[in-house]
Amino acid sequence: MDYKDYVxxxxxxxxxxxxxxxxxxxxxxxxxxxxxxxxxEELVVVSGIGCSGxxxxxxxxxSVHVTHGRAIPVAxxxxxxxxxxxxxxFSGDGDLVGIGGNHFLHASRRDEDMTVICINNGIYGMTGGxxxxxxPSGIPTLTSPHGTPYAPLNIQGIVTSNRRxxxxxxxxxxxxxxxxxxxxxxxxxxxSFIEVMAFCIENFGRRLGFxxxxxxxFKLKVDxxxxxxxxxxxxxxxxxxxxxxxQGS
Amino acid sequence: MKRLxxxxxxxxxxxxxxxMTFFAAYPITPASEIMHILAEREKEIAFVHAEDEIASVHMxxxxxxxxxxxxxxxxxxxxxxxxxxxxxxxxxxxxxxxVDVQRVGPSTGMPTLPSxxxxxxxxxxxxxxxxxxxxxxxxxxxxxxYTIEAFNAAEESRSPVILLLDGFLAHLSETVDxxxxxxxLKPRTLAPLGQGTRHFTGLLAKDGVxxxxxxxxxxxxxxxxxxxxxxTAARYGFYDYHHNPSAETLLIAFGITxxxxxxxxxxxxxxxxxxxxxxxxKELAEAAARHATIVVIExxxxxxxxxxxxxxxxxxxxxxxxxxxxxxxxxxxxxxxL
Numbered sequence: 001m002d003y004k005d006y007v008x009x010x011x012x013x014x015x016x017x018x019x020x021x022x023x024x025x026x027x028x029x030x031x032x033x034x035x036x037x038x039x040x041e042e043l044v045v046v047s048g049i050g051c052s053g054x055x056x057x058x059x060x061x062x063s064v065h066v067t068h069g070r071a072i073p074v075a076x077x078x079x080x081x082x083x084x085x086x087x088x089x090f091s092g093d094g095d096l097v098g099i100g101g102n103h104f105l106h107a108s109r110r111d112e113d114m115t116v117i118c119i120n121n122g123i124y125g126m127t128g129g130x131x132x133x134x135x136p137s138g139i140p141t142l143t144s145p146h147g148t149p150y151a152p153l154n155i156q157g158i159v160t161s162n163r164r165x166x167x168x169x170x171x172x173x174x175x176x177x178x179x180x181x182x183x184x185x186x187x188x189x190x191x192s193f194i195e196v197m198a199f200c201i202e203n204f205g206r207r208l209g210f211x212x213x214x215x216x217x218f219k220l221k222v223d224x225x226x227x228x229x230x231x232x233x234x235x236x237x238x239x240x241x242x243x244x245x246x247q248g249s
Numbered sequence: 250m251k252r253l254x255x256x257x258x259x260x261x262x263x264x265x266x267x268x269m270t271f272f273a274a275y276p277i278t279p280a281s282e283i284m285h286i287l288a289e290r291e292k293e294i295a296f297v298h299a300e301d302e303i304a305s306v307h308m309x310x311x312x313x314x315x316x317x318x319x320x321x322x323x324x325x326x327x328x329x330x331x332x333x334x335x336x337x338x339x340x341x342x343x344x345x346x347x348v349d350v351q352r353v354g355p356s357t358g359m360p361t362l363p364s365x366x367x368x369x370x371x372x373x374x375x376x377x378x379x380x381x382x383x384x385x386x387x388x389x390x391x392x393x394x395y396t397i398e399a400f401n402a403a404e405e406s407r408s409p410v411i412l413l414l415d416g417f418l419a420h421l422s423e424t425v426d427x428x429x430x431x432x433x434l435k436p437r438t439l440a441p442l443g444q445g446t447r448h449f450t451g452l453l454a455k456d457g458v459x460x461x462x463x464x465x466x467x468x469x470x471x472x473x474x475x476x477x478x479x480x481t482a483a484r485y486g487f488y489d490y491h492h493n494p495s496a497e498t499l500l501i502a503f504g505i506t507x508x509x510x511x512x513x514x515x516x517x518x519x520x521x522x523x524x525x526x527x528x529x530x531k532e533l534a535e536a537a538a539r540h541a542t543i544v545v546i547e548x549x550x551x552x553x554x555x556x557x558x559x560x561x562x563x564x565x566x567x568x569x570x571x572x573x574x575x576x577x578x579x580x581x582x583x584x585x586x587l
Contacts, residue, residue: 008446011458040445046311057450057459062442064314065450066307067337073304077311077319078442080295081271085315085443106300 006030019213021198052092069100129203166192173220257282263396271312273297273305279416280350302327306334316441322348336375344403362573363416365548389423406481417505487523499540
């Protein structure tokens with residue numbers, strides 16, 4: 001299998017802007033699917049609303065594009081009804097941990113067997129650039145013109161507070177690490193969550209003074225470093241995996 | 250075998266009889282018993298006590314797409330939350346049964362008292378235009394029968410079918426013989442996920458490809474879906490009509506209200522719609538044409554009366570019974586006062 005087999009080319013071009021991070025992450029998922037040869041008939045991709053939410057329709061597999069924030073519960077229903085299906089949620093930060101936060105909290109607690117890939121660009125991009133629950137403190141957005149007054153949501157804290165968990169933080173720049181993490185996440189039996197640090201040039205970056213998408217991509221290289229050692233907690237600037245397979249309380 | 254069971258239990262048993270294999274819900278009075286009974290079957294069916302009402306309806310949508318006959322149940326406050334998923338299921342054409350055991354509202358209202366106040370919510374609760382099929386049984390046996398029919402109608406229409414119960418009926422215990430109920434089951438109409446290439450979306454789409462700026466296509470799509478809903482509904486035109494040749498007045502009532510006014514059949518004609526929506530236009534018009542006066546008796550402030558008046562295009566009187574307490578004497582008194 002080639003990664004191109006997992007892409008619905010007749011839907012090209014995508015809705016994404018030139019320089020968008022989502023396509024890079026999308027490609028890595030298709031590369032992994034080809035690598036581990038997941039049959040397209042055993043795979044379902046679910047996404048919610050937002051730029052990342054449009055991804056479901058670009059996978060050459062059965063896919064579901066649902067309402068805002070509800071990708072996880074729809075995916076849970078699919079998995080419970082047919083446990084043989086490999087279920088992958090591919091959506092954005094505002095969708096998954098903002099409006100869909102309650103589902104994220106509880107699906108991770110229930111350790112539902114699914115992989116969630118969360119494209120975290122720290123902004124509501126599709127609607128023009130409003131503050132997300134993941135927006136960095138102090139950053140101006142359309143709904144926080146004087147700077148985001150809050151700290152971003154601690155996603156790893158929520159996932160890793162569950163007694164059994166698999167969490168990775170990746171970045172769009174560190175592509176080999178992202179690919180490796182996607183492969184591990186898909187192999188994990190239970191709830192696996194990948195937070196991919198991404199960016200949005202059109203509705204976020206250009207207002208912050210970035211001249212082009214590459215500057216934003218390069219900033220991920222500068223800001224983040226890989227921590228490949230086993231750890232219980234990743235520092236704010238670290239990429240890596242936190243996992244715990246303990247059973248019982 | 251005859252058994253004494255309550256309306257909510259009959260709904261749960263009807264769903265199992267219909268072949269339901271997925272159920273998700275969130276506890277709420279007066280619908281929780283449906284959950285309790287199905288939780289006991291969690292080894293036979295997929296059962297999820299979800300984190301909220303929004304999750305449970307979306308889980309049911311996912312399960313239905315994956316090949317399971319699926320149901321969720323709630324009461325008015327939860328029904329308000331489920332509207333998002335109901336709209337999605339209409340847009341994606343996903344079969345599903347949503348049970349709403351009505352209590353007095355708005356908001357938390359009077360949680361333990363029955364009402365029939367969610368009729369308009371059942372048809373207009375989600376945004377945009379859509380034409381749902383809505384059933385309202387009026388006995389414990391009917392709860393069983395019309396739960397099965399709701400699953401059938403959901404499959405044939407590929408839409409979320411709403412089953413309304415009033416809280417009275419849900420908690421009413423009656424002796425029933427469920428084995429005597431015979432309803433032919435409709436098979437699944439939607440190929441389950443795992444075909445390898447289909448795309449389901451809440452966006453307007455043609456063959457899985459979003460068409461979000463094509464008004465002409467939206468009109469064609471809407472006409473097709475509306476026709477599908479009306480044609481399917483026509484095969485589920487359940488009602489009961491008792492014609493009294495000496496009566497000048499026709500009483501229209503459903504659910505527990507119909508049960509309460511049954512003793513009036515010697516003085517009035519009685520029409521009991523089970524398929525509340527789409528409205529039984531022809532049947533109501535025929536019954537109405539034979540009477541000088543039409544009165545709708547319902548446990549809300551005239552929600553069905555307004556709908557009936559709209560199609561009959563003549564004055565329809567109403568006796569709204571608000572607040573959950575219902576008595577035949579009060580109804581008789583108010584009939585005399587009309």
